[in-house]
Amino acid sequence: MIAERNKFGFIGGGQMGEALIKGVLAAGLYQAAELTVAEPSAPRREVLAERYGVRVHPDAGPLWEECGVLVLAVKPQIMGAVLEQARPVADERKHLLISIAAGVSTAFIEDVLAPQPVRVVRVMPNTPALVLAGASALSPGRHADEDDLKLAEGIFAAVGRTVTLPETAMDAVTGLSGSGPAYVFTFLESLIDAGVKVGLSRDVAGLLARQTIAGSMQLVEEGGQSPAELRAMVTSPGGTTIAGLHALERGAFRSLIMDAVEAATRRSRELGGN
Numbered sequence: 001m002i003a004e005r006n007k008f009g010f011i012g013g014g015q016m017g018e019a020l021i022k023g024v025l026a027a028g029l030y031q032a033a034e035l036t037v038a039e040p041s042a043p044r045r046e047v048l049a050e051r052y053g054v055r056v057h058p059d060a061g062p063l064w065e066e067c068g069v070l071v072l073a074v075k076p077q078i079m080g081a082v083l084e085q086a087r088p089v090a091d092e093r094k095h096l097l098i099s100i101a102a103g104v105s106t107a108f109i110e111d112v113l114a115p116q117p118v119r120v121v122r123v124m125p126n127t128p129a130l131v132l133a134g135a136s137a138l139s140p141g142r143h144a145d146e147d148d149l150k151l152a153e154g155i156f157a158a159v160g161r162t163v164t165l166p167e168t169a170m171d172a173v174t175g176l177s178g179s180g181p182a183y184v185f186t187f188l189e190s191l192i193d194a195g196v197k198v199g200l201s202r203d204v205a206g207l208l209a210r211q212t213i214a215g216s217m218q219l220v221e222e223g224g225q226s227p228a229e230l231r232a233m234v235t236s237p238g239g240t241t242i243a244g245l246h247a248l249e250r251g252a253f254r255s256l257i258m259d260a261v262e263a264a265t266r267r268s269r270e271l272g273g274n
């Protein structure tokens with residue numbers, strides 16, 4: 001059942017909540033007057049109201065009354081308390097809950113609100129959602145139907161690309177795309193430092209490194225060739241690139257990236273108590 005229009009709420013107006021608000025407005029999915037945000041911080045409420053023209057409340061109570069779709073965008077540690085408070089008013093016919101809290105399972109949310117069979121979709125977005133270039137994975141809970149999933153997909157498609165996966169894949173998603181921007185930023189910083197090491201100014205190294213990463217991604221997206229084919233194209237026999245690649249191989253670059261994703265996946269599992 002698609003929840004009623006004109007009633008869309010965000011519980012938590014932090015970084016990720018704001019990214020989604022910006023995305024759904026930019027995509028024209030909702031008008032500012034249709035969105036309500038519950039956010040305890042007064043300065044934050046002012047920023048959101050001023051920047052986006054959305055309605056704001058200091059607590060979530062009115063949102064459970066007014067809204068059919070609720071995005072749960074609070075930190076994982078306080079999710080239990082937020083749901084406990086909602087127990088008397090949560091209604092499976094009225095509410096679709098979309099949780100973006102890392103490590104919080106749909107079963108956890110369903111259990112806190114039981115015996116109501118609440119409709120939950122769990123989503124793992126990432127920070128490029130702030131510039132509408134996010135990567136999000138979605139998993140429906142036990143009671144969510146196709147329309148619920150479609151509605152959630154529409155919201156996250158407005159801030160980037162989406163995939164739907166079984167919930168067992170969420171820790172791996174966290175390790176890859178959730179934590180992934182930090183790996184990319186570290187790679188970018190390393191390239192810039194490397195440019196400085198070989199004699200370029202920091203500004204010049206920054207421009208060249210940023211554009212190299214952005215341009216390479218565009219080539220992958222638009223060129224229709226695999227990363228391996230594109231790499232082979234710029235690796236001439238006995239040339240400069242193979243010398244650089246050899247150094248990466250000596251430092252076990254790929255193995256290190258695999259270790260990083262594996263470590264983050266493991267940590268996600270630990271934090272979620274799985």
Ligand SMILES: NC(=O)c1ccc[n+]([C@@H]2O[C@H](COP(=O)([O-])OP(=O)(O)OC[C@H]3O[C@@H](n4cnc5c(N)ncnc54)[C@H](OP(=O)(O)O)[C@@H]3O)[C@@H](O)[C@H]2O)c1
Nearest residue numbers: 012013014015016038041073074075076100101102125127
């Ligand atoms: N940022 C990411 O890359 C990312 C990626 C994937 C998933 N997530 C998930 O997204 C969620 C939000 O992350 P974030 O980075 O946006 O964190 P955040 O910036 O700290 O936002 C959380 C917001 O919720 C507010 N809040 C606290 N208690 C509340 C309550 N009872 N009712 C309503 N609002 C309340 C907080 O206000 P105060 O600051 O005043 O407490 C804060 O503004 C987290 O669960 C995180 O796991 C984040």
